[in-house]
Amino acid sequence: MDSRALEILEFDLIKEMVGEFAISEMGREMIRHQEVATSPEVILAEYELVREMIGAISGYQSIPLDGLCDIRSSLSAISPPGTYLDPPDILRIDRLLKTAVGVRSFFETPRESFPRLHRLMQQCESVPDFEKAVRAALTPDGEVASSATPELADIRRTMASISRKIEASFERMIRSPEISEFLQEGYVTERKGRRVLPVRSDVRSRVPGIVHDVSISGGTVFIEPMAVVGLSNEFTDLAAREREEIRRILLSLSDCLRRNLPVVLTNVEIMAKVDMLYGKARLAERYKCSIPAISTGRSLRIENGRHPLLLKSQEERCVPLNCSLRSSDSALVISGPNAGGKTTAAKTIAILCLMAQTSTPIPTGANSVLPILSGFFADIGDYQDISLGVSTFTSHLGEIKRILENVCEGS
Numbered sequence: 001m002d003s004r005a006l007e008i009l010e011f012d013l014i015k016e017m018v019g020e021f022a023i024s025e026m027g028r029e030m031i032r033h034q035e036v037a038t039s040p041e042v043i044l045a046e047y048e049l050v051r052e053m054i055g056a057i058s059g060y061q062s063i064p065l066d067g068l069c070d071i072r073s074s075l076s077a078i079s080p081p082g083t084y085l086d087p088p089d090i091l092r093i094d095r096l097l098k099t100a101v102g103v104r105s106f107f108e109t110p111r112e113s114f115p116r117l118h119r120l121m122q123q124c125e126s127v128p129d130f131e132k133a134v135r136a137a138l139t140p141d142g143e144v145a146s147s148a149t150p151e152l153a154d155i156r157r158t159m160a161s162i163s164r165k166i167e168a169s170f171e172r173m174i175r176s177p178e179i180s181e182f183l184q185e186g187y188v189t190e191r192k193g194r195r196v197l198p199v200r201s202d203v204r205s206r207v208p209g210i211v212h213d214v215s216i217s218g219g220t221v222f223i224e225p226m227a228v229v230g231l232s233n234e235f236t237d238l239a240a241r242e243r244e245e246i247r248r249i250l251l252s253l254s255d256c257l258r259r260n261l262p263v264v265l266t267n268v269e270i271m272a273k274v275d276m277l278y279g280k281a282r283l284a285e286r287y288k289c290s291i292p293a294i295s296t297g298r299s300l301r302i303e304n305g306r307h308p309l310l311l312k313s314q315e316e317r318c319v320p321l322n323c324s325l326r327s328s329d330s331a332l333v334i335s336g337p338n339a340g341g342k343t344t345a346a347k348t349i350a351i352l353c354l355m356a357q358t359s360t361p362i363p364t365g366a367n368s369v370l371p372i373l374s375g376f377f378a379d380i381g382d383y384q385d386i387s388l389g390v391s392t393f394t395s396h397l398g399e400i401k402r403i404l405e406n407v408c409e410g411s
Helices: 003-008 011-019 025-033 040-057 072-077 087-106 115-121 128-137 150-175 201-206 226-259 261-287 308-317 342-356 392-406
Strands: 189-191 194-200 209-214 220-225 293-295 300-305 321-325 369-371
Touching (some): 011 025, 011 261, 011 308, 040 261, 072 087, 087 261, 115 261, 150 226, 220 226, 321 342, 342 369
Antiparallel strands (some): 189 194, 300 321
């Protein structure tokens, strides 16, 4: 398709408008990148999927699309062996896979009502080994569960025991008259990952331990008492072991995902397609759009057609147009006064044809008929290239010459 014509007609804004009704970025991206088709088979097949989706969203039961999200960046991140994802990313992937299974089940029962969507969703496969591993390793709020491995459970039990001992030691020191009188405040704080006591600078030698920090005023030093240094060292070592065990668990989950990557990528592609269809169906529902008949010839009939962008901004104040062309008609002349809507009418006809050739429901009456056009060309508005000393008139002649050199039957 002629990119200049699509730019002049602002077809990208129409696609953005449709994309607003999709759920995920991958659905919106698929809408933005959808090509203008010229094959009747492709257009009609896609329209049948849209028709079924319109029927599905108008039913009594909502499609379970809540978990739909764009996970492509996470899948790209784990392509290299040895890389791993954090729990939130793994849970998002798991959620998308469950959503795909849920949507497949949704279209399983009434398959006679949605045969094409049923066939589409049959290409989605579950990944049971990954889903099982995620259930065993991660909590719903995105933490690695202690039960993920015996090693992690043992490390965390020991850490909890040491932490209690450290807390008990600090409690005794805070209550002890021999130490409490030297404290700036009667609380335990933390510096550089170590629990410390805030001790007055003038008596710092009365509390044996390691100084980890000094207050801005210099009146307080933060000391880790010698009584807990050994326990804190042990806790720090265990924390390092915990991090390594968590890394190993996340790597194992990511390896499992890598082994199933082709299936996951297929699910992503299908769910992006479902999201695109869902966006088009919601557009149709919101603006009472219809699916036109597709003419095999060049005849065109627009019944109560409205420009989508005007419809979005003006709603009921958007005035519809009616237009008919027979197969033998090769031109349509629109005349009238300035600010009479001539350009809007021409753009509306073109935009409705473009929408039909991306199998998007159009804001027209149900009896509209549109042809399949092999090319779109447009020369609209006043412009000139000052840098080349080219006038508006000459610029128009140059553009018309370019169009005439590129048009063909069906443009």
